[in-house]
Amino acid sequence: MISKGHHRLNSTNSYSQSKTFYIKKQPAIEVKRGFDKLLASIVIVVLALFLAYALTPYITAFFTAIIFFTLFNSTHSLLSRYFGKQIAAGLVIVLTILIAVLPLILLIPAMLGQVGPVASQASELISMIPDPDTSIPSNIRDFLSSQISSAATFLRGLLISAIQSLGSATVSLIITYFTLYYLLTNKERAGEITLKIIPFKKESAIRLIEEFKRVTYSTIVATGVVALVQSAIFTATLFLLRIDGALIWGLLALIASFIPVAGIPFVWIPAMILQFAQGNMIAAICILIVGLILSNVVDNLLRPFIQKRIGALHPLTSLLGLIIGLPFFGMAGVVVGPLLISYFLLLVRMYREEYF
Incomplete structure (x- = not known):
């Protein structure tokens, strides 16, 4: 009887000790888990910021792909009935190139050569304003002339930069159409990811x-x-x-x-x-x-x-x-x-x- 009682007492003490150890250990585990979560969050945020910074030059490319997807999704769905997803996506890409990209490639060099004549016409228009003594103060005339000159320079800069950045523009086009192809051929998966984020x-x-x-x-x-x-x-x-x-x-x-x-x-x-x-x-x-x-x-x-x-x-x-x-x-x-x-x-x- 004594040995049985002694055994039960030892069992009770062991249980109490293990329970006490578990209670003491629990906060330590939670603290470590919280620290790991914080560390993982920091790593994810830092990497996300780095990726966002690295991809900043190509944000327009991703944005363009999303716009094309929104506008031509129904067209792709219609074509998919006859040609399948992949071929239909290729046809949509060709269509967007013909509508949006090709005209820009053809027009930008021609526009660049016409900036000078238009700037001259604008300056001529300003010079036709009557003498400042009788109508417009000279400071306003000078302001208008400077603004026209600045606008012409800005417009020329836009067109020249479009030509000079041909390499990055090519990369942007590749990114745009790879993204567009993925969105068109993986609509369901893209939709699930979008809903989750x-x-x-x-x-x-x-x-x-x-x-x-x-x-x-x-x-x-x-x-x-x-x-x-x-x-x-x-x-x-x-x-x-x-x-x-x-x-x-x-x-x-x-x-x-x-x-x-x-x-x-x-x-x-x-x-x-x-x-x-x-x-x-x-x-x-x-x-x-x-x-x-x-x-x-x-x-x-x-x-x-x-x-x-x-x-x-x-x-x-x-x-x-x-x-x-x-x-x-x-x-x-x-x-x-x-x-x-x-x-x-x-x-x-x-x-x-x-x-x-």
């Missing part, structure tokens, strides 16, 4: 993706198509009238079309005044007629028609997007800038709805 509930994340699509369409299609139509008609008019620098005037019209409220009149009115001052009355009248059509018919009929079906971009978003986009992304900033502003506002709205 978006810091919202699944329902909110799905709604966010749909909103991203809507914003992209409203920016690229609604605003972009109208800008392209206006720019193309204006450029063709200047070509038919044999006016020097038609491509540069057209490029300026394209950029101006993204500016809310005023838009393309910023370009066609100075062009008309210049032709009128030079005595080219027929050219001036033609530019006036075409300009009025673009400003009234296209802006007041085509733009609302498209926006009603696709979506409208807020004027302030367009303006801020241009201000931010052009210096950081060059010519691509005309589209990328407004998109970034739209995406930021969308994320803020979703964040507020999700957590507040």
